[in-house]
Each structure stands twice: as structure tokens, then as C-alpha cells.
Amino acid sequence: xxxxxxxxxxxxxxxxxxxxxxxxxxxxxxxxxxxxxxxxxxxxxxxxxxxxxxxxxxxxxxxxxxxxxxxxxxxxxxxxxxxxxxxxxxxxxxxxxxxxxxxxxxxxxxxxxxxxxxxxxxxxxxxxxxxxxxxxxxxxxxxxxxxxxxxxxxxxxxxxxxxxxxxxxxxxxxxxxxxxxxxxxxxxxxxxxxxxxxxxxxxxxxxxxxxxxxxxxxxxxxxxxxxxxxxxxxxxxxxxxxxxxxxxxxxxxxxxxxxxxxxxxxxxxxxxxxxxxxxxxxxxxxxxxxxxxxxxxxxxxxxxxxxxxxxx
Numbered sequence: 001x002x003x004x005x006x007x008x009x010x011x012x013x014x015x016x017x018x019x020x021x022x023x024x025x026x027x028x029x030x031x032x033x034x035x036x037x038x039x040x041x042x043x044x045x046x047x048x049x050x051x052x053x054x055x056x057x058x059x060x061x062x063x064x065x066x067x068x069x070x071x072x073x074x075x076x077x078x079x080x081x082x083x084x085x086x087x088x089x090x091x092x093x094x095x096x097x098x099x100x101x102x103x104x105x106x107x108x109x110x111x112x113x114x115x116x117x118x119x120x121x122x123x124x125x126x127x128x129x130x131x132x133x134x135x136x137x138x139x140x141x142x143x144x145x146x147x148x149x150x151x152x153x154x155x156x157x158x159x160x161x162x163x164x165x166x167x168x169x170x171x172x173x174x175x176x177x178x179x180x181x182x183x184x185x186x187x188x189x190x191x192x193x194x195x196x197x198x199x200x201x202x203x204x205x206x207x208x209x210x211x212x213x214x215x216x217x218x219x220x221x222x223x224x225x226x227x228x229x230x231x232x233x234x235x236x237x238x239x240x241x242x243x244x245x246x247x248x249x250x251x252x253x254x255x256x257x258x259x260x261x262x263x264x265x266x267x268x269x270x271x272x273x274x275x276x277x278x279x280x281x282x283x284x285x286x287x288x289x290x291x292x293x294x295x296x297x298x299x300x301x302x303x304x305x306x307x308x309x310x311x312x
Contacts, residue, residue, distance in 0.1 A: 005102055006160045007311040008095040013148075013164030015092035016111065019085045020141035021172035022075050023134045025049050028179060028206035030130060032199065033068055046071040052179040055083055072130060085137055089115050102157050106147035114140035156257050159250040163306060166250070170243035171299050174292045176206055177230050180223075181289040200226050207238050227288055228280050240295060244272040247302070254310070264305040271298050 029049035047066035050059045053075060062080055064070045078084045082091075093115040096108060117140065121133045145165065152158040180203055200221045204210040209229060216233065217225050234241045248268050255261040283291050 001156050001160075003311050005099050006156070007307075008099045009102060009157055009160045010164040010306070010311060012092050012095040012099070012111070013161045014168040015088040015095065016114075016141050016144050017165050017168035018083060018172070019088035019092070020138055021168070021176070022053060022083065022085050022088070023137040023141075024172075024206045025052050025176060025179065026072065026075055026130075027134050028176065028202045029071070030068075030127065030134070031202045031205065034127070048179050049075065052175045053083055054175065055081055076133065086118060089118060089137075089140075104147065104151040106151045107144060110140070110144040110147045114144065154253075156254060159253050159257075160310070162250045163247060166243045166246045167299060167303050167306075169238060170240050170247070171296060173207060173230055173238050173240060173243070174296050174299070176203060177227065178289060178292045179203060181292075196223075197221055204229075209236060209238065212236055223288075224280055224284060227283060231283060231291075232275065232278060232280070241272075241275045244268065244275055248272050251306075262305075262309045264302065264309045267298075267302045267305045271295075271302065 026049060029045045032045035044066075046068055047056070050056045050066060050071055055074075058081060059066070059071075059074055062074075064074060074081055074084065076085045079087065081087060089111075093111055096103060096111045100108060114137075117136065121129075121136065123129075148158070148161055152161070180199060197220070200223055201210065204213050204221065204226060207230065212235075213221065213226065213229055216229060216235070219225075229236055229239065231240050233239050234245055236242055248265075251265045251268050255265055
């Protein structure tokens with residue numbers, strides 16, 4: 001496969017995944033903003049949503065204030081933000097058109113339909129409309145993901161597409177979990193109190209893991225168990241450990257197809273081994289925020305290693 005084709009497939013999958021995860025972050029912020037002001041205290045959920053996407057510097061450089069309206073516009077529609085949902089779906093469609101013959105008809109229809117359907121959401125006047133938009137984006141991503149899983153040959157095109165999805169998913173799970181670091185508890189609220197509980201529950205719901213949490217732990221929401229589920233539990237498809245299981249699997253398939261291994265395989269195995277050998281005590285001893293920041297850096301280095309080895 002030409003490196004240009006592999007690169008387009010890799011980034012097509014990343015852009016679709018990024019659009020979905022930005023929708024999930026907005027969903028979490030919207031839930032937190034819906035709390036009564038007297039209960040929520042001093043509100044910072046909208047700025048935390050921008051921080052979680054890694055675009056806070058760009059947001060502030062544009063002179064914007066973190067209100068609900070400005071953050072929704074910035075993360076959902078802004079052409080100034082290359083990671084906005086609209087920008088991601090536009091770039092995904094351009095990449096899909098470039099590698100049209102490498103996609104199945106179902107995949108092309110999924111991404112083309114997702115882009116065309118955005119025209120129905122030029123304005124989000126109220127919370128109901130915003131919820132409809134976020135649901136639309138998440139369902140569009142699921143249609144693309146499902147069509148790829150059900151219709152693609154298990155060859156290098158599938159593996160490069162899968163690598164893009166799971167590297168982006170791991171990055172975004174870490175960022176969504178790190179949202180809690182950026183959410184300030186009012187002084188009168190205690191850790192483990194009502195507001196703290198609601199914030200952690202919102203994090204779980206934003207990654208569709210609330211039900212899974214109660215199945216696995218069968219007790220009320222606790223910060224260390226949320227971290228265990230989203231970081232270490234390989235049964236949860238969005239956890240960091242589960243994502244790196246699939247990443248290593250796809251890289252092994254590529255090494256078999258091309259007859260050699262390289263830095264990408266070594267970097268991925270190193271990160272997976274660290275996740276498999278980590279314990280909750282290890283994660284919290286050094287600080288959850290610090291652990292996630294280091295992981296996001298490692299994940300970025302793997303993306304660069306894959307680019308250097310296969311896509312450049």
C-alpha cells in the first residue's frame with residue numbers, strides 16, 4: 001500500500017473518532033452546566049471542556065470567554081479550531097474522497113452522510129437542540145466504525161484505519177478522565193461529597209461507561225474505581241489498556257504483512273506493558289493528572305513512530 005493511502009486512512013479514522021470524542025466532552029460539560037447554580041457553586045465546566053480537548057491556548061488566543069455559547073461554537077463549528085467537530089468531519093470527508101477506492105461503499109456513505117447532515121445543525125438555539133446535535137455526531141461515528149468493522153477486508157487498509165481509531169480513542173479517554181482535574185470543587189464542597197460524585201458520574205456517562213461501572217464494581221461511584229475502569233480494565237473497550245491491546249494487535253499484523261518490526265511496535269509494547277503492570281496505587285501515588293499527562297505524551301510519540309515507520 002502507498003504510504004499516502006495509508007496516511008489518509010489513518011487520519012480519516014482519527015478525525016471521525018476525534019469528532020465523536022469532542023461531542024462526548026461537550027455532553028459532559030452540558031450535563032454539569034445543567035446543575036442548579038446554588039448546588040454547583042462557582043462554575044468552570046465550559047473552560048474545562050476546552051482544556052480537555054487540548055485547545056485552551058488557541059481558544060484564549062482568539063480572545064474568547066468560556067461561556068456555554070462560545071465554547072459550543074468553538075468546539076462544534078468554528079473554522080478557527082482544526083479540532084472542532086465540523087473541521088474534523090470536513091477533513092475526514094476529504095481524506096475519504098482521496099482514498100475512495102480503498103473504502104467500502106458503506107464506509108463512504110457513512111462519512112459522506114455525516115458531513116451532509118451537518119447542514120441541519122447550523123444553529124443550536126437551546127439545550128434540546130444541542131443534545132440532538134451531540135447525539136447525531138456520536139451516531140454518525142458509530143455508523144462509520146460499524147461499517148468498517150463489518151465490511152472491510154482484514155488487510156493493511158483495515159489495520160491502518162484501526163490504528164488511527166484506537167490511538168485517537170486512547171488519547172481522548174485520557175483527556176476526558178483528566179477533565180476532572182480541571183473541574184474545581186467549591187471550597188464548601190468536600191471530596192467525595194455530592195458535587196464530586198456528580199462530576200465523576202458525568203465523566204462516566206460521557207464515555208458510556210456508567211452501566212459498565214456498576215456491573216463491574218457494584219457500588220457507588222468512587223474516583224479510584226473510575227480510574228481503574230477507564231485506565232486499567234481491559235474489558236472496557238474505551239479503556240487505555242483495551243485500546244493498547246488492539247493497537248499492539250494491529251501493529252503485529254502489519255509487521256507480519258510487511259515482514260519486519262520497528263520502533264512503532266517497540267513503543268506500543270512498552271506502553272502496553274506499563275499499563276498491564278500498573279496498579280491503582282501506582283497511578284494515584286504519582287497523581288492521576290501526572291499519570292494521564294505522561295500517557296498522552298507516550299501516545300503522541302507512538303503516533304509519530306507510526307508516521308515515521310509507515311506513513312512518511
